[in-house]
Amino acid sequence: MNPLAQTALALPFPAIDPVLIEIGPLAVHWYGIAYVTGILLGWWFAKRVVSNAKLWPPTGSPISTDELDDFLTWAVIGIIAGGRLGYVLFYNPAFYASNPLQTFAIWDGGMSFHGGALGTIIAMVLFARSRQFSAFSLLDVVAAASCFGLFFGRIANFINSELWGRPTDVPWAFIFPTGGPDPRHPSQLYEAGLEGLALFCVLIVLIYAMGKLKTPGFVGGAWVFGYGISRITVEFFREPDAHLGYLANGWLTMGIALSIPMLAIGLWGMVNAASRTPWYTRQPETDAT
Numbered sequence: 001m002n003p004l005a006q007t008a009l010a011l012p013f014p015a016i017d018p019v020l021i022e023i024g025p026l027a028v029h030w031y032g033i034a035y036v037t038g039i040l041l042g043w044w045f046a047k048r049v050v051s052n053a054k055l056w057p058p059t060g061s062p063i064s065t066d067e068l069d070d071f072l073t074w075a076v077i078g079i080i081a082g083g084r085l086g087y088v089l090f091y092n093p094a095f096y097a098s099n100p101l102q103t104f105a106i107w108d109g110g111m112s113f114h115g116g117a118l119g120t121i122i123a124m125v126l127f128a129r130s131r132q133f134s135a136f137s138l139l140d141v142v143a144a145a146s147c148f149g150l151f152f153g154r155i156a157n158f159i160n161s162e163l164w165g166r167p168t169d170v171p172w173a174f175i176f177p178t179g180g181p182d183p184r185h186p187s188q189l190y191e192a193g194l195e196g197l198a199l200f201c202v203l204i205v206l207i208y209a210m211g212k213l214k215t216p217g218f219v220g221g222a223w224v225f226g227y228g229i230s231r232i233t234v235e236f237f238r239e240p241d242a243h244l245g246y247l248a249n250g251w252l253t254m255g256i257a258l259s260i261p262m263l264a265i266g267l268w269g270m271v272n273a274a275s276r277t278p279w280y281t282r283q284p285e286t287d288a289t
Contacts, residue, residue: 013177150195151195187234222270
C-alpha cells in the first residue's frame with residue numbers, strides 16, 4: 001500500500017516549538033534541556049545505587065558518592081566531546097574535512113550516540129585509574145544511569161522533528177514538518193521506549209533483584225548488548241541519514257554497522273563478569289603514627 005494514500009490517517013504532529021524560551025539572543029532548546037535533565041537524573045540515580053550497601057559485596061561499593069560528584073564533570077566532557085567527534089568522523093567526515101572550524105559548532109546540531117558512549121567510557125577508565133577502583137564497577141553504575149539521557153534525548157529528537165522513520169501506513173504514523181508529505185514511523189519514540197524505558201527496566205532487575213553489581217562488568221555488558229539490540233531493531237524503521245543512505249544491500253545503515261560490535265562486546269562483558277578482578281584496587285590506608 002502506498003503510504004501517500006494514507007496521509008489522512010496519519011496522526012497530527014504536535015505543535016511544540018523546539019525552542020522552550022528565548023531571552024534576547026539566548027535561546028533555550030528542548031534538546032539542551034533533555035541533555036541536562038538526563039544527566040542530572042542519572043547522577044541522582046547513580047548516587048542512590050552506590051550508597052545502597054545491599055547491592056554490593058560485603059566490602060561495600062568501591063565508589064563513593066563524593067567520587068560520583070567529581071565524575072559528573074568528566075562525564076559531561078566525555079558525552080559532548082565524544083558525541084561531537086563521533087558525528088564528525090562517522091557521519092559527515094568529508095564536510096568537516098573541508099570545513100574544520102564547523103567541528104566546534106555544536107549549536108548547529110550533530111551528535112553521535114556511539115561517539116558519546118565511547119567518550120564517556122574513556123572518561124570512566126581515566127577517572128577510575130586516578131581513583132584506583134574498578135572501571136567495570138563504574139561502568140555498571142553509569143550504564144544504568146544513562147538510560148535517563150537516552151529517553152529524554154529521543155523525546156527531544158521527536159520534538160525537533162529530526163531522525164524520523166521510514167514512510168509507512170501504520171495508524172500511529174506522523175507527518176513530520178521536515179519529513180515531506182509521507183506519514184512516517186515515529187522512530188524516535190521507538191528508541192525512547194527501547195533504549196530508555198525497556199533497557200532501564202532490564203538493568204533494574206539485574207541490579208536490585210539479581211545482585212549483579214557484585215560481579216563487575218555484568219550490568220555494563222548487559223547495557224552494551226541491550227543497546228546494540230535496541231538500536232539495530234529501530235534502524236529497520238528509521239530513515240537513514242540522507243547524505244549516507246544505505247551502506248550495503250539496502251539494509252545496512254551506519255547505526256547498524258556501529259551497533260553490531262556492541263553485541264560481541266556486551267556478551268564478552270557478561271560472560272567474563274564472574275571471574276573478573278578489578279583493574280585497579282585502592283591501597284589500604286595505613287596509620288601514619
